Amino acid sequence: MLRLHRLSKQYQAGDDALKGVDLEVPDGQVVALIGPSGAGKSTLIRCINRLVEPSSGQVFLDDEEVTALGSRRLRRTRRRMGMIFQEYALIERLTVMENVLSGQLGYVGFLRSYFRRFPTETVQQAFQLLERVGLTEHYDKRADELSGGQRQRVGIARAILQQPDILLVDEPTASLDPRTSRQIMRLISELCSERQLAAIVNIHDVTLAQMFVARIVGLREGEVVFDGKPDDLTNEVLTEIYGEEDWQTANDRTEEKERAAKESLEEQMKGLSG
Amino acid sequence: MTDTPFDARTWRPPGLIRSSLWRWLLAVTVAIYLASALGSLEINWLRIGQGLGRGVTFLAAFATPDFVTHWRDISEGLAESLTMTGAATVIGIALSLPIGLGAARNIAPMPVYLFCRGVVALSRSFQEVILAIFFVAMFGFGPFAGLVTLSVATIGFFGKLLAEEIEAMDPVQAEAVQATGAGWLQWIDYAVTPQVMPRIIGLSLYRLDINFRESAVVGIVGGGGIGATLNTAFDRYEFETAAAILLIIIGIVMLSEYLSGLIRARVQ
Numbered sequence: 001m002l003r004l005h006r007l008s009k010q011y012q013a014g015d016d017a018l019k020g021v022d023l024e025v026p027d028g029q030v031v032a033l034i035g036p037s038g039a040g041k042s043t044l045i046r047c048i049n050r051l052v053e054p055s056s057g058q059v060f061l062d063d064e065e066v067t068a069l070g071s072r073r074l075r076r077t078r079r080r081m082g083m084i085f086q087e088y089a090l091i092e093r094l095t096v097m098e099n100v101l102s103g104q105l106g107y108v109g110f111l112r113s114y115f116r117r118f119p120t121e122t123v124q125q126a127f128q129l130l131e132r133v134g135l136t137e138h139y140d141k142r143a144d145e146l147s148g149g150q151r152q153r154v155g156i157a158r159a160i161l162q163q164p165d166i167l168l169v170d171e172p173t174a175s176l177d178p179r180t181s182r183q184i185m186r187l188i189s190e191l192c193s194e195r196q197l198a199a200i201v202n203i204h205d206v207t208l209a210q211m212f213v214a215r216i217v218g219l220r221e222g223e224v225v226f227d228g229k230p231d232d233l234t235n236e237v238l239t240e241i242y243g244e245e246d247w248q249t250a251n252d253r254t255e256e257k258e259r260a261a262k263e264s265l266e267e268q269m270k271g272l273s274g
Numbered sequence: 275m276t277d278t279p280f281d282a283r284t285w286r287p288p289g290l291i292r293s294s295l296w297r298w299l300l301a302v303t304v305a306i307y308l309a310s311a312l313g314s315l316e317i318n319w320l321r322i323g324q325g326l327g328r329g330v331t332f333l334a335a336f337a338t339p340d341f342v343t344h345w346r347d348i349s350e351g352l353a354e355s356l357t358m359t360g361a362a363t364v365i366g367i368a369l370s371l372p373i374g375l376g377a378a379r380n381i382a383p384m385p386v387y388l389f390c391r392g393v394v395a396l397s398r399s400f401q402e403v404i405l406a407i408f409f410v411a412m413f414g415f416g417p418f419a420g421l422v423t424l425s426v427a428t429i430g431f432f433g434k435l436l437a438e439e440i441e442a443m444d445p446v447q448a449e450a451v452q453a454t455g456a457g458w459l460q461w462i463d464y465a466v467t468p469q470v471m472p473r474i475i476g477l478s479l480y481r482l483d484i485n486f487r488e489s490a491v492v493g494i495v496g497g498g499g500i501g502a503t504l505n506t507a508f509d510r511y512e513f514e515t516a517a518a519i520l521l522i523i524i525g526i527v528m529l530s531e532y533l534s535g536l537i538r539a540r541v542q
Contacts, residue, residue: 051452051453075456075457076455078453079454083450083454085446085449087446089446089450090450091450091464098464103454104454105451105455105456105464106456110459113464114463158454
């Protein structure tokens, strides 16, 4: 279980990115973290594995206080937290396989990793993962030869190869088209349920979040302003999180377009027959 | 037409210097400086007239370069220069890799950074000829002084540019490797090296041909190699031999330019 206690982050510029966030994520639960740009979603995720050092507050992974660890122990604990990034963050000039195997860096010694002599079981697992995410034939390609969706799959395989207990996922679909976005979100949620992984997923797309997660947390200006089921996300709540906006129109727009198209078609038919 | 405050006909992009007063002031200052600087040059036309004749003789020698008479000296000098160049490039780059890492602000702790930047600055503050004079005084005439000179000069060049390349790397890739729980060396190997490798290769080739050209200059002040041969030829007014040496230097530089272009195009 992951537990955040009064977690705060103040950047040097003086703005409070996080203001005392309390949050518990039980084992195996997938949580979507929504909120406007600048609400502190990325900071929150990076404070958990301390890529960003929190200013105050604590992070607990099971019984271990992550915020109290020295650098060696921190590296060991980071292995349990797989991370997936918005722009994939693959090492562009390394091959797909090397990228996936880099998920195991925390487990192998320097020389082994330097000569790319990973244990056979590890390589085996990496191949299985590549197969699972549908990239079997691409393992020796350079990462920058792949499309966006394929790259994100490599990013996911890398994170899973860490054998993590929790995934920290930062805007996994923000650089992808709508269809690929859905596939990626589906893949992440399937992998989580297959492996009993907990996950925190930062995401802009509220509808997408509602489709794939069990719980939604709304962040606004560094504070949790909503925590509940996807169905509880009413227009009032969205306004609370994002500010004033006509939420209904966005949902009705598709319907409206269809109606307009139908009407114009009818007009034309009339013109033809008349 | 309308009541907008803009006039579409007179719109121009804002210049580099926004205030037109400053723009004009700067232009006038530069013009005055140039005029007075040119005026202060003392030009001895008589001496130029005499020298011109000698220059023509020298240029004419290029039409009849003499590779044969002193071929032994030339080939020995050349071999010495090439050895010096190769060894100095390898040694210099080997030394500058750790210094370049240390001189990158985004990966080195402050004390290491300051030390490595200091080394780079010191190495860069002296031109090769000055370094060569110093090392010739220290180790005596000959190619060893030249070797040390070129190695030290390589550190300044390579260390600085490598550090700048590391500072400009993509931080997210570095973050991703950090997030796996990788150790520092693994992090350098997986996140930093692949990002800067093409640059390392490009700079190495570039430095190799700089070092060859510099080896000629270094030789003139006593650092051995083809420069020493060239110097001797000039001292004896053997312009045909000098021309031959210069043609060989030009040929080798052009060849290495071409080869490094080929290699750089392959690594990206």
